Amino acid sequence: MMKIFLTGGAGMVGRNIIALAKQKGFEVDAPGRQALDLSNLAAVTDYISQSKPDLVIHCAGLVGGIQANVAEPYDFCFQNLQIGMNVIQGSYDAGVKKLINLGSSCMYPRAAENPLKEESVLTGELEPTNEGYAVAKVAVARLASYLSQQYGVEYKTYIPCNLYGYWDKFDPEKSHMIPAVIRKIDSAKQSGTDTVDIWGDGLARREFMFAEDLADFILFSLDKFEEVPSSVNVGLGTDHSINEFYQAIAKVIGYEGTFYNDLSKPAGMKQKLVDISKQTQLGWSPKTSLIEGIEKTYEFYLREVR
Template sequence: MKILITGSNGMLAKNIVAAFKSSAAVHELIQVNRDDGDLREQSTADDIIRRAAPDLIIHTAARVGGISANIADPSGFLMDNLLIDSSVLRAASEHGVKDLLYLGSSCMYPRDYRQPLVESDILAAPLEPTNEGYAISKIAAAKYCQYASAQFGYNYKVIVPSNLYGAGDHYDLASAHLVAAALGKAHSAKVQGSKTIDVWGDGSARREFTFVGDLAQWIVDEHHNINNWPTILNVGCGIDHSVTEIYLAAMKVVELNGTLEYDLSKPTGMKQKLMDSSQAIDKFGWKPKTSLIDGMKTAYAEFTATHA
């Protein structure tokens, strides 16, 4: 099978490639990243997909960032992701690629809605304002997958992971997500001899984080069943933690004895967005197994090895 993976320099894509290379099945992997062209350009996506003629596309390419990055440039996050997705999805459809796996985001779900969130809750209520632009772009792409599957008989499926962390994460505090930011801040404080770490908001917001290696392995193990999946499928670990708990876990992993200072002038974001992943667990072999503390230890070991 020829499998084209977009965003191949990203955390999830790197883990998917590693899992495929460790599997017994033999696949031809075609990895696409920024060096291969700007996927915001329709002609670039057309050329890449036409030449590759893949059997399956795993579309992970996106412009991503943490809460501060989304607040700073909502128009950019909206437009860049709309362009990336429209180019790739249109090219896939027009070149007859029948199987495509699109990576959604838990940001697609409404703000302060029922918990846990089920797949049908998308578009049921207003979005979280701090990442609304990004969320709208992901919802638009998910809808195209739904339409293309119904209209053309394709298998364009959307998986909605919780927040991810693990090997290959980004630790730049301007764009890092919560776990990476917490580990990075705890590490910096330890190196600098500081005893305090700053936290945006009051620390009460809760977040669900899934170890990226668990999701990558599931995709590799189950991708051949994509035609049986529903259009949208949640794949989270089923447990959430408060921001405070995540920072305390980071301090434990880094072995920092310190305190947290809460900046109440900063936004907290959604209070909670725990997802119901029972459908993936009960019907499609999803079995996340890595605890937050064990996953953070793995992530921090990689961080120290690469940021020495």
Template sequence: MRRVLLTGAGGMLGSAILRLSRDVSPDLELVPITRAECDLEDQQQVQHLFEKEKVDGVIHAAAVVGGIQANIDEPEVFLASNLRINTNVISAARSNGVGEFLFIGSSCMYPKDYRNPLKEEYLLQAPLEATNEGYALSKIVGAKQCEYISQKTNYAYRTIIPSNLYGIGDDFSESKSHLVASVIRKVIEAKNSNQRKINIWGDGLARREFLFADDLAFVCLNAFGNLKDIPVYMNFGAGIDHSVNEYYQIVSDIMGYSGEFCHDLAKPAGMKQKLMDSSLAYALGYKPRTTLVEGLKKTIEHYQKSIAS
């Protein structure tokens, strides 16, 4: 039985990893860490955590996250807080002899409006999208630290770069929700209040690739123990993208909502497209298992139950 520290255990991805671990990887003993157990921005607390738990590996899914507006308003927070978290956790893992480390990156690490689909070698080839530059930089630095450790040691420190995620346990709040969670909340609110119009930021033509979080959790659990067999950087996404307008329409169809969509062209829309090339992962047998409609139905059902309770 291998002991694996799981940071961000209370988040969408972390909770999915915990939920699936017993069936997918019964040989892993996960040590779930949330903010209540340890302040990952505190170097001493993190060092004490590793000395106490004596784990064999780490799945690092913790991060300070937010939507477009939050990233625009507080770039220094997203940069500095995540830099501290990532540096503390990665450095403590190395100094305590942890041999396997899985760092969860982000598609925002890739350059703004660069070539699509985005390949791993495109990292740092052009400027980043300004609306989430702080967060993106923190992820790049963390991934680079893992790369450097792998180069200097026989440790397997790897970075999986997922497309945008959605799913059970997503953050549906107005200030922190990402696109799919925001769409679901707005459509449900509009339907429940008989609102005939929904406001969309931008023209709705920007395209985004979204992956059901359970599918990424499945990959993380299956890859662990064999991290030396995957590339230092590995994309993993759904393999198909949709426009913002299409996400609104798909969720509306599922919910039976027939109102109108209005576009606020004064609001930021972010990058035009962020479709990733996941061929390296697919070639190793790591492929999505959930269709968009299936994942949305599960997410909507879970969210409706949470607001009804």
């Protein structure tokens, strides 16, 4: 059975991949930060050389919502660029022929036409609210592509839409939208608060996929890895407004209060919907509906976090 070396095993995506991979009988080596410092290229190369994986999956990174990205652009750029470079170079130096680098829909230009096609990366300026993170993600994806072209390896970038699910971050200062809203609405229900604020006008549209579905696609793709293009979007192909996400989460939680839009807060890009035609051609589609995913995530929050 295939052996996978995975970075970011303590994060949401990594933990979903590990759980599903072990269910399917894969061997997974996912060292934590104490076991491996990804900022040290020599250490990365040495570790992967000893691990001898058939495939590397790179999902480690500094991630966060709008607040964190706006406040810490250097950290988001430098740390993600540094570890991405080290994992790619270290994997190559260790003789690994296949690698999956996880990108982000933040890589797309802010004015790119939706649905976002893989070919539109680097065709325009990035969204300012997460530019540092996006610059790093674009650079690492390009490095993977250049290495493949120049040295004949198969290092590919999977670009997921926004994600949520098991092992998500629910800290209001660091979390993405769905877990942050789950916590906010649940807290409002518990405290009897009648109104909840929504950042911006709530008309911005987002595509959120249950993280377990991304893990499913990654493992599905391994059987036809040669067919996977250099970069491929992974998503639903449908989106909802921020206001609609609030309403769906309120329905799952049973919150009956009202919402108001705080127009003084940033709202980010107006739409980020990925084109899933290449994913569809590979023969895969996500399994989890929005309501089902929110229900599972809320159950996880109640069980593990609150």
